[in-house]
């Protein structure tokens with residue numbers, strides 16, 4: 001199957017989530033509900049006090065829709081376009097992963113934003129999707145969408161930082177961790193990867209995508225919150241597009257993954273997207289070196 005065939009197959013399965021398949025909600029209410037969220041500014045309900053707003057990213061305090069979605073009678077443009085579909089195509093092509101391998105899986109969808117990937121995983125036949133997101137308004141939106149499409153028995157929402165996914169409800173629970181677009185936003189990628197490792201069952205795997213650097217060396221570039229993608233000339237422009245910490249080369253990400261216990265790690269630079277893509281497996285619940293860990297009590 002060519003990349004284009006794969007993409008069109010993904011578009012087709014994703015198109016299931018149109019107003020025709022809404023359950024117990026009228027299309028006009030549904031449209032109204034989603035549209036009125038966009039642009040809402042709610043710093044306080046996200047837990048930020050006035051005096052710390054200057055340091056927060058726009059994405060956290062103002063509602064931005066994540067992935068493009070054509071609901072049939074209306075559509076929403078996302079900040080990430082069709083990235084949820086393109087990413088899935090990339091993972092499958094780069095690591096020879098069949099789309100069927102998502103069927104009947106228990107999957108942790110990390111950093112789900114407004115749920116494009118969560119719905120896609122459902123459309124691919126996942127048995128269970130746990131959608132994790134630290135921004136409350138996005139997690140609530142994914143909850144609303146899953147209820148609107150009658151997916152309550154398949155999807156559950158974890159409204160928390162991924163660093164909190166450490167209790168027994170997440171220990172060795174998942175067949176697959178789907179982890180694109182997040183690792184470079186984290187101040188502690190090694191700890192995060194270890195938490196993901198612990199959340200997998202033996203034999204489970206992880207799919208990671210990240211902004212990165214195209215180097216053969218095991219290097220990371222540190223940006224930090226004051227480096228912006230845009231010129232930052234207006235408040236809107238700033239948009240906290242910075243908010244990136246460590247951008248790894250493929251080899252740096254591979255080493256981090258091996259450090260926390262993953263095996264059969266493959267990590268590559270994808271010149272189509274100019275991003276790093278990685279795959280790894282968990283074959284045993286092996287220990288981790290605790291010296292220097294930011295949370296020495298971690299399993």
Ligand SMILES: C[S@@+](CC[C@H](N)C(=O)[O-])C[C@H]1O[C@@H](n2cnc3c(N)ncnc32)[C@H](O)[C@@H]1O
Nearest residue numbers: 083111113133134135160161162180181182185
């Ligand atoms: C760039 S978006 C990626 C969305 C989607 N995973 C994708 O790849 O298209 C990053 C998402 O991760 C969320 N996020 C960032 N840090 C997080 C953390 N520590 N815990 C949970 N979610 C986080 C952000 O709020 C945002 O929704």
